[in-house]
Amino acid sequence: MKRPTIADVAQRAGVSKGAVSYALNGQPGVSEATRQRILAIATEIGFSPSSAARALSAAAAGAIGLALCRPARTLGVEPFFMALISGVEAELSARSYALTLQVVADHDAEIAVYRRWWGERRVDGVLVCDLRTDDRRIPALEHLQLPAVVIGGPGGTGELASLWSDDAAALTETVEYLVALGHRRIARVAGLPDLRHTEIRTDAFAAIRQRLGLVEAVTVWSDYTGEEGGRATRRLLSSAERPTAVIYDNDVMAIAGLSVAQEMGLTVPGDLSIVAWDDSPLCRLVHPPLTALGRDIPAYGAHAARHLLAVVAGQPAGRVQDETPHLTPRGSTAPPRSR
Amino acid sequence: MKRPTIADVAQRAGVSKGAVSYALNGQPGVSEATRQRILAIATEIGFSPSSAARALSAAAAGAIGLALCRPARTLGVEPFFMALISGVEAELSARSYALTLQVVADHDAEIAVYRRWWGERRVDGVLVCDLRTDDRRIPALEHLQLPAVVIGGPGGTGELASLWSDDAAALTETVEYLVALGHRRIARVAGLPDLRHTEIRTDAFAAIRQRLGLVEAVTVWSDYTGEEGGRATRRLLSSAERPTAVIYDNDVMAIAGLSVAQEMGLTVPGDLSIVAWDDSPLCRLVHPPLTALGRDIPAYGAHAARHLLAVVAGQPAGRVQDETPHLTPRGSTAPPRSR
């Protein structure tokens, strides 16, 4: 099937290529009658303008890029990314932008991809995930002058546009909730320490610990995998003064933690309360269903995409705040059983 | 930062655009000395050829498309897709192809996306997921003459290229394994019935049921969500003659089923053996870890991408078989406790 070009439409309509272009793009320069005729012919022969030709003359790719810096085999376990992508995608496709995806091994490879994408004019802008402290990608993107929105922060995003949510407030709310239930020995199983949002949560945890005088509150480090999350839980629950509540930095570790607790003969929430960050269907999959800190992740992705398109369009690179994660109490939290 | 074009390279090297093009693409027509000089200049000023310009003259997009037909909020729960995508991506980026992703609501929207992508010359080919019985997308793609590889089958892929794995053999192996452990009352919680691979597994289950005379073997229908999987399990375990082993069509339903069993006071694997299709880190997250039918999904995606690129390059649209899923016994299967 030969794919028609603008010249085919022009020929059948008996007008020039220019007239067709004006007609299809809603520009003045053709009469309404001619426009309708051209539109009808374009529809009839199934014409879509070549994205390459359009990109070439418009000097815009009509696509935005997302590089994911995660090992292939663990990328899929957290539902977060796919939900984010679907939100991004919904917003983009509504505005006829394409999403170009690439999985990269590390930040150097990611920066190389940005450089290539920008040089090849393959994307008009990028979304940056998993912000680290002292993230090398920030200065690299600033130097390239590649429009970007960093999903993360606040702080550490340089002059780039960003979208952040108030994780500190969410963590504070969660600790206050657990304290209100009567918990004092609260542990937090944190994700990778060099991620910016882990750092923010850690700082917030330290602050509320001090404010409420929770001297027994501890943070232990993990890496977002279920394996490590389970191991950290086992250590916590084996200690002499084991915590009565644990906050996990993601859903996968929380589920692993729940399994470990049950395996060790503890009941949840009787002996141990569990809170998961990142509410997802996984949290409702297990028994008891997990109390979780959630937010609308597809909406978050859509918000990020909207912001990026605004930046691409030349609007100032602002720092936009998204919804604060909110606590959804379910069956995994309760007052501690007095012993 | 002004992005350099081939004309900039040509000017600095004191040659014509054509010479630069020959030099960069390893074509004859320039001396080795000149080629090296041009290459050095290109590297120095950070030149990457515009993908749009290249696409325009080569009449190839340098990208392949993947449309995902799933609701945004459930897309991420199964690790399968992200693992598949990362495998696809690894293969593509190694060959300098881009991956364009779009989330669509239904098959009509998906077909419209294919039509647009192909008309816009945005992709050179597509990967098709979640093959249904009597899938409308197949004739639509054949009619468009858009190069495609269907991930699924065997059967129902028309004249299109496809990549399939022998789910029937895998299911048979699993049932034989359970029977060898001593199980007779084996249930299967199936996924959406109009998916081709569900149908294949259902047929295989019926065949082995007949062959081994497992008159008590039943299939119940679900939809791959944890919620439905849990509900199906609850029904099965409440029946008078409850099964001693359940095979789930995906990992998410299996985990939900495990939770339901434990909630109902049954021990796994003592009272109930569980097998999950699609091994994933989720299966090792829970206690006991789930016996699962697994395969290397990133490799599957990479294989599909390779096959598609071959089809795009004009090779015949063959039906290629991938690795058969293999059973990994873990803690969720054991001989039935005699009662």
Next chain:
DNA sequence: GATGCTGACTGAACCGGATAAGCTGAGCCA
């Protein structure tokens, strides 16, 4: 010394759109 050949390169056309500039004829007015 005319001829042919080859290697190294140039110039121009082309891909399929967008768009600025130029042209044409109808309508209006003095």
Next chain:
DNA sequence: TGGCTCAGCTTATCCGGTTCAGTCAGCATC
């Protein structure tokens, strides 16, 4: 009737690559 305006087109140019047809110097050949 000539001049002016303006809607409604056409023409030409550009975007940044690839590629084909030449050009031309240098060399071997008879």
